[in-house]
Amino acid sequence: MNNCPPAPHFTEGWQIGPPDKTVQMPQSYRLAPGGGDVFRNFVIPVNLKETKYVRAIELRPGNKRVVHHANIWIDHRQSLRRRDGEDGQPGFPGMENVSTEARSDSFDPDSHFLFWKPGSVITPEPDGMSWRLDPGTDLILNLHLQPSGKEETIQPVIGFYFTSQPPRLQPMLVQLENDGAIDIQPGAREVSVTDHVALPVGVEVLAVYPHAHYLGKQVEAWATLPDGARIPLIKIADWDINWQGVYTYRKPVWLPKGSSVEMRITYDNSDSNPRNPNHPPRRVRTGPRSEDEMGHVWLQVLPKRESAEDPRMALQEAVMRRRLDKYPGDFVAHCNLGALQTMRGQFQEAVSNFEQALRIQPASATARNGLGAGLLAEGRVDDAIRELRETLRVDPAHLNARWNLSKALVRKGDSVGAAAELETYLKQNWPWFTSCNAATTPPFRISRKRFGCGRRMRRFEPTWVRFWQARAIWRLPFSHSRRR
Structure with missing residues (x-):
């Protein structure tokens, strides 16, 4: 026994100290006393107001007797909310094969394993390998549950540890x-x-x-x-x-x-x-x-x-083309290839892939927004407006579609309509917008002293600057009506 390693020490409470933010399953789940193993997914809104960079994450299952292991997936488009409660209980059934919709406006593939089992030791990411967590993101908590012989209640909590440093290395x-x-x-x-x-x-x-x-x-x-x-x-x-x-x-x-x-x-x-x-x-x-x-x-x-292009893009293309080899007509592959081709300026190819994706899943707002953006880039303005309006009919909260629609309306010469879409875009993007009454103030009255510097404005600068730059460049009219 002298040669045995020391017994592991398990920390009570949060392993690396109090987290910067915690989120919890909105509702508890009741596990039946008998039957076989249960594999279930729970949608957990993150409710961020600004982008954060995560250096560590810890799951506290709350009931270790029945939680065998867990995976956490990032749902960038909140695309699985529609399945939450589909069988009358919190969450929805299924094992690790969770399919979420990727964004069509940015390239941010999954990069980290977010896995938990009893005894897992929380290790912060190496320097430069934090991962990005954006507003409008949900977590999908996939749990393997084992009945204990009596009814059990579970309501896990997830803790985030943030860093101010964005990732330098991108796995x-x-x-x-x-x-x-x-x-x-x-x-x-x-x-x-x-x-x-x-x-x-x-x-x-x-x-x-x-x-x-x-x-x-x-x-x-x-x-x-x-x-x-x-x-x-x-x-x-x-x-x-x-x-x-x-x-x-x-x-x-x-x-x-x-x-x-x-x-x-x-x-x-x-x-x-x-x-x-x-x-x-x-x-x-x-x-x-x-x-x-x-x-x-x-x-x-x-x-x-090896070049100016993000090497993950070439790798993603290889993975998606291999997927099409296995599954001709695959939605995920066509949608991802369309997004890659859009970023590369290959708009004709992108339009083709998004059209094929929509033939498979006509209700996908992500694919339809991608199609609209590609059509606009090709100069097919009326077609783009039609697809983008349909995107917003399916998903009124689709911010990138609203942004693209405002651009398309400018190209059409409808500056009033474009201005209305931009105002809706910013109102949807930041809940604080109407509370500070900035939406009702003409741009020349937004003083640099109040909004151009300081911690509060820097937090929201990318979206704010995007809004006002668009107005200035497109010479859009400004509405003075007060929002309520």
Whole structure:
């Protein structure tokens, strides 16, 4: 026993001190006393008034007896609020396969693993690797819950630790998966799915997070270098969902441009698999329920900049094109490619991808706003106005669509309509706007002494400057009517 390491010490309360901000599930959730494991997602509004940079995050589950593990996802567009309570209870069912809508107006891919299990030690991000949290963002808290034999109530709290320093280093999460190929017949013992992505830029691999359900038997991921050499990234010979977690490398694994990252997950759907939830075994396909299956290996990578373009954009394009190889007509791939092409000025290609995305999901405000912006950039003003108005009909709070519509109305010569859209834009963007009566004051009466300097104005400067610059450049009329 003398050679045993010391027992771990678990801190009571917040591990690294009081957080700068806490958020809590709006409603508690009651877990039934019996039945199987429950996998559920809860929508938690963050309610920020300005952009923050996060250096650490801690989940306090509140009821450790029943919370097995948790993932936190960032919903930039609040796109999953519509599912909250869809079955009459807080949240909505499903495992880790949470699909949120990306923004069409900025490139900010998922970058950090936000994972918790009992005993997790909170480690602040390295210098320069904070992550951005914007107003209008929701957290999606994905919980794996295990009944205890009596009714339990849970209402977790999440604490944020902020830093004033924006990120200098910008990692990205790359997902290897082939869920569409999962179709496991009863009794099958050696069924594998594979995936690969060719790297268009060199990357450092920082961490890995594999995920499968109860039929998972073996998980393996590796990299093949341009010279054919193979570098193992992870191998779990006896997969157990109860022990899943994020694995961080002691030293980042360097993979040069032209390498390929690959994964293989093997499943056992026989009676001899002690974790098989079905006796007798039944056919299992992919899906978000615990009795379905998944096969994911997530990599956190730090791309190397080789040109003026953000290297994450090339990596995102490679991932999305690989996704289209697997799933022709995929909404996520078309929408993300459209956003990338818009940022690159490839508007004709962007319009095509957004149109294909909308054929798959006609109600997507994100894709329709992207289409409107692309049409406007091509000079198709009337078409752009039509699409942007439809975006705002579907989602009246879609700020970027309102901004784009104001630009389109200026191009059309409707300065009054553009001014009205701009005023609505700013009113929706910052709740404090009407309270300080700035919206009712002509721009020449907004003194620099009051708003041009000082802590309060600097906090809101990007949106404020965007508003007044647009008015000045577009020579829009100003409404003197008081808002109430």
